[in-house]
Amino acid sequence: MLSKKCKYAIHALVYLAERYDQGPVQIEEISKKQHIPHKFLEAILLELRHAEILESKKGKGGGYFLVKKPSEVNLMQVMRLIDGPIALLPCVSLNFYDRCEECKNEKTCGIRDSLTIVRDETLRVLEQSTLAKILKREKQLAQK
């Protein structure tokens, strides 16, 4: 399951996607509108800035804003950044590969096949899930 931190990150990003190209948005505003603890959100936004998804401006009139287009930021990137591996085993992870201590022999482990397929299917869907699409979907749903 996703951590709260990751859910917060996604909601904050969708919020900023809606304000794309409209100048900085303050932490406090996002915090209130999305019900995210201010200080926790602060740490999350900072991480997203270090990953060069967001940029910030200090001082009066400052805040955070998207530097990438909403169509260029997807759930795969955000989840990897905040929660780490997408794969269900370290030994089938693309970005966080590590040996499975439990496996006596990775070469003959019969579980890896299935979990590699799961990983690939998951990545395919998450990569297509951009902020732009999520935002569009929310507007659709809100209209009904």
Added chain:
Amino acid sequence: MLSKKCKYAIHALVYLAERYDQGPVQIEEISKKQHIPHKFLEAILLELRHAEILESKKGKGGGYFLVKKPSEVNLMQVMRLIDGPIALLPCVSLNFYDRCEECKNEKTCGIRDSLTIVRDETLRVLEQSTLAKILKREKQLAQK
């Protein structure tokens, strides 16, 4: 990611699948062969018994054995039993549904679509991954 407990459970089950219909296997044997701490394994096998995947026999000559056919036990069942939900959000889980506190409004949440697809694709693959198939695959790989 899967917990160690879940990985242990899977390895133990594959081990027992290989001994299917050959009488009880002692905890100690599985523990040694699969490098799983004895007492931890004990707790895991007990859970699998309560789920009616395994049965046990006490006393001398006792041990654990599969009560279902290796083709009738799959990774979906085991992961749900040991680690809980497969879905990435409680609000898209089939077996462990719960409201997402973070969502102001589940109806208009744009994230759920994607994660529902991820869930379904994952379940499809995990459900097909039976102990019989895993065992077969391991034998294939061992021959090369």
Added chain:
DNA sequence: TTAAATGCCTACTAAATCAATAGATTATAA
């Protein structure tokens, strides 16, 4: 019938991770 083997059950613990908070510092605009 008794002793050894084996699973069953309850309780406890150390370490890691998650979720969040506190407080001082730095940069910016008016």
Added chain:
DNA sequence: TTATAATCTATTGATTTAGTAGGCATTTAA
């Protein structure tokens, strides 16, 4: 130069993970 807002470092409490300890209950072979 003052109010505003992000930045950085450190700490904390709760929960989960990964185990451990020890005694109890049952079965079977001798």
